[in-house]
Amino acid sequence: MFELHIKTRGWIALGISPAGGMTGADIGMGWIDQAGNVHFQDRYAFNFSKPILDTTTMDWHGLQGREQNGWTAIQFKRLLDTCDSMDVPIKSGTNILIFAYGLMDPNIGQLDDDISYHENRRGSRIIPLQSYSDPPPESKFAEFDSFDFLMNNYLVPPTDTTYYCKVFKLPSHFPMKRHAIAHKIIIDSTNRDLVHHMDTYECHPETTNFDDTNLPEGECDQIVKQIKTCVSNMMTMWSVGADHVSEYVPEAGYPIGGDLPVKYFMVQVHYDNARLLSNRRDSSGIKFYVDSKLRQYDLGYVVFGLSSSAYGIAIPPHVDRFIIDSYCPTNFSKNFPESGITVIGALPHTHLQGNKAPAECYLWSIILNI
Structure with a gap:
């Protein structure tokens, strides 16, 4: 089920795109007439031109909607996989959604009854619509100890791509070895359109020499020397489309505290600000849930492959x-x-x-x- 809100008195449309553009996109389009009735259509875009009405089966279904104070809102639904050649399946993980809107409703029954051109009133988003698995509810971990590594009201710059790095010290209230048994990715509700991925790294204990009162943070490429001990051992990884809550297997946990050498960690956040938005502050990060009982095995991480650069991976x-x-x-x-x-x-x-x-x-x- 979907619900689309756009500031217009005209038609609004949402589509599922196989590659991020109009070509091959499966589109649901609707509007509210002067009597308050909801009109909804199933359309398909063969190329960069006006999407045609789906001539196979009607798979987008308008449920309800209204127009108020210059806004149009419509709730609608579609099956995950319709087996229709003019539809795009909704897959697990990330899907590319496109949207557009017009300034006027179509004139049904008139010669110009088709939708008007949207011009620059369009956009796209990469959004997870269906989980890969069945993630546990957060309430499952309510009785466990926890700790957070969060950004501190960081002002995201109005640039297309920003990698921000912040070093954290493990809280001191784990004097004995413990096992983290799950983690949750925390995304500021106002910044879900900006946070593209988030990685947590271990800082190498033999070469780490931080001032606890002034731990490094900043745009990653500007503090390379300060964080050079924190860029090799990746502890957790998350990107758009992955589940926010990850529970580890019951036989193993990630070891923390006690006499373990790793005391510092770094969180790297990639902000994808394609619209060059300004005045957006972010406090996203990660929460770890810690069990009071040790599990049979310790979790570790192996990173292999090539550097993701023009010298390492060239397509x-x-x-x-x-x-x-x-x-x-x-x-x-x-x-x-x-x-x-x-x-x-x-x-x-x-x-x-x-x-x-x-x-x-x-x-x-x-x-x-x-």
């Missing part, structure tokens, strides 16, 4: 898929137990350039598919 022209080979140093697996390791999760991430990134890890003549 060849005119190909649907390609292979990237990377080789680990000889000491990569020296501390692995003889019984091996158990992989419980992975996060491939390609921004808008790909839709699938499987990995094969060759270890001791064994192929591990991720």
